[in-house]
Amino acid sequence: MRLRSIIHATLALAAGGAIMAHPGAARAQLAQPVEPLAGQTSGERFVVGDIRIEGLQRISEGTVYNYLPVNIGDEL
Numbered sequence: 001m002r003l004r005s006i007i008h009a010t011l012a013l014a015a016g017g018a019i020m021a022h023p024g025a026a027r028a029q030l031a032q033p034v035e036p037l038a039g040q041t042s043g044e045r046f047v048v049g050d051i052r053i054e055g056l057q058r059i060s061e062g063t064v065y066n067y068l069p070v071n072i073g074d075e076l
Helices: 013-017 061-069
Strands: 012-015 052-053
Touching: 052 061
Parallel strands: 012 052
Antiparallel strands: none
């Protein structure tokens, strides 16, 4: 299974959504749905400016960042 991200103006990912493809990883649900900004089309590219991890309990923030398919500064 390929990791997929949910894209917003600033890339906001929940820990579970980012690492669910990793066996044995803690699973969490998004606290709130993330939707693209009005006027942003699916073909429009942007640079990731911020990645926030929320709701961690059993896994370190660094571990989550290691499993993310994107980094700050990447163009999507």
